Amino acid sequence: MSSDGTEGSVSTGRSPIIRFDHASFGFPGLIALKDISLPIYDGEFVGVIGPNGSGKTTLCRAVLGLLPPVEGHLHIFDCACSELRCHHRAQIGYLPQKGVVDRNFPVTVLETVMMGRYGALGLLKRPGKKDRQIAMDALAQVDMASHKDTALGHLSGGQQQRVFIARALAQQPKVLILDEPTTGLDITMQHNVIELVQHLHDELKLTVLLITHDINMIRSRVDRLVLLKTRLYAAGPPADVLKPEILHQVYGKELVITEKDLVIVEDYHHHH
Amino acid sequence: MLDLLAYDFMQRSLLAAAMVGGLCSIIGVFVVLRGLAFVGAGTSHAAFAGVALGYLMGWPPLLLAIVFGLATVWITGWVEERGRMKLDVSIGILYTTTMALGILFIGLMKSYNAEVYGYLFGSVLSVTPEELRIIGALSVLVLSLLLLFAKELYFIAFDQEMAEASGVPARQMFFLLLTLVALTVVVSLKTVGAILVFAMILIPASTAYQLTHSLRTLTLYSACFGITTSVVGVLISAIWDVPSGPAIVLLATAIFFAAVLFSPKRATHTGVVHSH
Numbered sequence: 001m002s003s004d005g006t007e008g009s010v011s012t013g014r015s016p017i018i019r020f021d022h023a024s025f026g027f028p029g030l031i032a033l034k035d036i037s038l039p040i041y042d043g044e045f046v047g048v049i050g051p052n053g054s055g056k057t058t059l060c061r062a063v064l065g066l067l068p069p070v071e072g073h074l075h076i077f078d079c080a081c082s083e084l085r086c087h088h089r090a091q092i093g094y095l096p097q098k099g100v101v102d103r104n105f106p107v108t109v110l111e112t113v114m115m116g117r118y119g120a121l122g123l124l125k126r127p128g129k130k131d132r133q134i135a136m137d138a139l140a141q142v143d144m145a146s147h148k149d150t151a152l153g154h155l156s157g158g159q160q161q162r163v164f165i166a167r168a169l170a171q172q173p174k175v176l177i178l179d180e181p182t183t184g185l186d187i188t189m190q191h192n193v194i195e196l197v198q199h200l201h202d203e204l205k206l207t208v209l210l211i212t213h214d215i216n217m218i219r220s221r222v223d224r225l226v227l228l229k230t231r232l233y234a235a236g237p238p239a240d241v242l243k244p245e246i247l248h249q250v251y252g253k254e255l256v257i258t259e260k261d262l263v264i265v266e267d268y269h270h271h272h
Numbered sequence: 273m274l275d276l277l278a279y280d281f282m283q284r285s286l287l288a289a290a291m292v293g294g295l296c297s298i299i300g301v302f303v304v305l306r307g308l309a310f311v312g313a314g315t316s317h318a319a320f321a322g323v324a325l326g327y328l329m330g331w332p333p334l335l336l337a338i339v340f341g342l343a344t345v346w347i348t349g350w351v352e353e354r355g356r357m358k359l360d361v362s363i364g365i366l367y368t369t370t371m372a373l374g375i376l377f378i379g380l381m382k383s384y385n386a387e388v389y390g391y392l393f394g395s396v397l398s399v400t401p402e403e404l405r406i407i408g409a410l411s412v413l414v415l416s417l418l419l420l421f422a423k424e425l426y427f428i429a430f431d432q433e434m435a436e437a438s439g440v441p442a443r444q445m446f447f448l449l450l451t452l453v454a455l456t457v458v459v460s461l462k463t464v465g466a467i468l469v470f471a472m473i474l475i476p477a478s479t480a481y482q483l484t485h486s487l488r489t490l491t492l493y494s495a496c497f498g499i500t501t502s503v504v505g506v507l508i509s510a511i512w513d514v515p516s517g518p519a520i521v522l523l524a525t526a527i528f529f530a531a532v533l534f535s536p537k538r539a540t541h542t543g544v545v546h547s548h
Contacts, residue, residue: 064437090439096431104481105305106490107430115427119439124420151485171438 017042017175017207018063023072025058032058035072036232040209042174045201047218047238048211050228051251056211057097059228060179063209065089077174090119093168093206095178101160103153109163110148113138116170131170138169141203142196158189165196175207176200182214194218215242215263276510284404285396285463285510289502289520292463293472295411297498299418299456300477301491302449305429311348311450313470314363316457318344318370320466323391324377333391334406337461341454344370349450353443394465394517396506403462410459414452425449426487463502468517472498475524482528482535497527 016039026032033055040046048056061067062074065084074081077088093116116138117131139145142162152160161181168176178197182190198221201208212218219225225241227234229250234241242263247255257263276282303312322340326333344366351362378388390398399407418425424445427435436442453473460469480493505520 066433066437086439086441088439089437092437094434094437096434096437099431104485105430106481106485106487108485111487112430115430115435116438118423118427118435121423123424123441127423153485168438 014041016040017077019073019075020062021073021075023062023069023074025055025062025067025069028070031070032230033062033228034231037072038226038232038235040207043205043207044224045198045208045222046210046224046226047215047222048209048226048228049213049215050233054229054250056228057179060094060177060209060211063175063177064092064094086119086122090171091174093171093173093176095161095164095168095176095181097179098157098161098181098184101153105153107152108148109139109144109150109152109155110135112152112163113166113170116167120171134172135166135170138166139163141169141200142166158185158192161185161189161193162196165193165200169200169204173206175209177209177211179211180213181210182212182217190214190217194221219263276507281397281399282510284399284401285506285516286503288399288404288407288463289396289506289516290499291407291411292460293476293498293500293502293520294495295414295456296460296469296472297476297480297494298491299414299452300473300475300498301480301487301494302418302425302429303453303473304477304481305426306432306449308449308453309470309474310360310363310367311345312453312457312473314348314367314370315341315344315454316461316466316469317367317374319454319458319461320391321370321374321377323461323466324374324388327385327388328377328381334403334458334461337391337458338455340370341458342451345450345454346447349447353446390465391461392466393515394461394463394468394520396463396516397510399462407459407462410455414455414459417448417452421445421448463516464520465517468521471521471524472502475521475528476501479524479528479531482531497524501527 018040020036020038023036024031024034048059050056058067062069062081063076065076065081065088068082076084077091079088113135114127114131117127117135121127121131136145136148139148142165144159144162144166147155147159152163155163181193181197185193194217197208197210200206210218210222219238219242222238224236225238226232227241227246227250233250234246242257244257247257247263255263303309319337319341322336322338323333325331326336347366348359348363351357352359424435424440427440428442428445428449432442432446456473457469460472464472476497477494479497480490483493484490501524502520505523506516508514508523509516509519
């Protein structure tokens with residue numbers, strides 16, 4: 001247990017639900033993540049941070065089983081990544097980076113959340129009353145039940161984000177992966193979404209992997225931070241990771257930590 | 273007009289038109305939602321090249337149309353999956369290549385063959401009983417598969433990566449959709465012709481898309497538009513002695529523009545629902 005990844009783990013003694021073992025991802029000649037060793041334990045709330053292009057989304061796709069490692073190993077639920085079957089995938093809820101939703105796509109809020117049931121149901125099976133109930137419960141969790149018959153395209157960005165979280169919940173997942181869930185939302189909505197994620201982690205005992213740029217927003221909430229820039233620079237409790245000497249290695253000298261422990265970019269006001 | 277309906281050939285063409293109209297407009301819903309419009313256009317030209325080769329070599333034209341159509345959609349799907357080049361580029365190349373092959377095969381024929389041109393421009397009034405049976409069988413096959421996998425196809429149309437991540441065999445479903453598009457194109461070749469078949473896939477679904485936010489209603493509207501325009505188009509074609517393909521497609525286009533003008537969605541574009 002000497003590699004970076006296991007250092008500062010809050011859950012020693014339990015076996016990891018996801019385990020990277022010297023894993024590299026990408027294509028030969030274009031490696032997006034190199035030599036990652038990292039266990040993620042059941043029920044952990046892990047924040048993944050790093051500059052743009054540091055491999056955060058690659059890490060997501062890997063855990064979803066969409067991208068097998070080119071070197072090393074990745075085990076998810078004790079399965080090698082390449083052997084991950086559809087029913088395993090259904091146990092991982094995923095909120096992709098916010099894409100553009102075609103506002104005219106013929107889909108209601110409830111229909112969107114029902115899609116979360118499709119993978120678990122399998123082929124040739126129609127969703128029934130039970131699935132509908134699970135979807136409605138998921139909508140209630142994110143406080144969007146009253147909008148169930150609204151066209152998805154008619155909702156605001158923050159509301160759509162809640163609906164997509166509900167779709168992930170409708171999978172009744174063990175793991176929830178959120179890729180920059182607050183991007184493009186106003187500051188109140190950002191807090192709402194992060195609070196919702198925290199709530200879901202506490203209530204449903206979900207293992208949460210939250211990818212974000214906003215270190216300040218999550219530092220007091222997560223069990224562990226994972227700092228990436230192609231390699232794994234640090235993993236551990238926020239106080240251990242957010243040290244000037246570590247952050248400077250990854251983000252450069254501009255990033256400083258103020259007396260109140262806020263991470264800010266120096267000369268921020270000059271740039272804007 | 274009632275006299276016309278007494279003829280065998282007229283009954284056959286109306287039945288063929290209704291089946292093709294219904295089939296095209298229902299698969300069209302998934303094509304429009306998944307953004308595969310150009311793929312279909314390429315497929316129809318590829319299928320035509322197959323027909324031309326069939327007549328040139330004396331092989332069954334519809335069988336070769338299926339082979340060419342399937343090869344085109346599978347190559348297209350494979351290229352998109354690999355992310356090697358943009359989809360519109362790969363289709364553009366296949367589209368023009370197969371069209372060139374089609375023209376080449378026609379050029380190599382010793383004599384003028386009117387039947388080949390029937391597949392290019394559509395000649396529903398000359399549908400034979402055997403062709404009607406093939407259309408019927410393929411229609412049943414395609415519609416059953418669509419119905420069986422409707423929920424997965426809907427999900428991949430909405431967001432393919434998301435579907436895959438949540439445990440739906442999304443790639444297999446994408447190839448199934450491409451295969452069904454190719455079969456639909458082949459089924460429709462004789463009725464509306466290679467050049468216009470794609471209008472039959474695209475226009476009814478796009479028309480319905482203007483009018484509703486529900487998938488069920490969308491599919492229903494699309495099928496209604498598709499069947500109605502096909503049947504009425506054939507009648508217009510028979511009564512006024514104009515080519516059937518253009519009659520069907522121009523009628524569908526007219527309804528499309530009417531739907532755009534009166535679309536309820538235009539009114540809701542600025543409406544964001546506010547909560548709490």
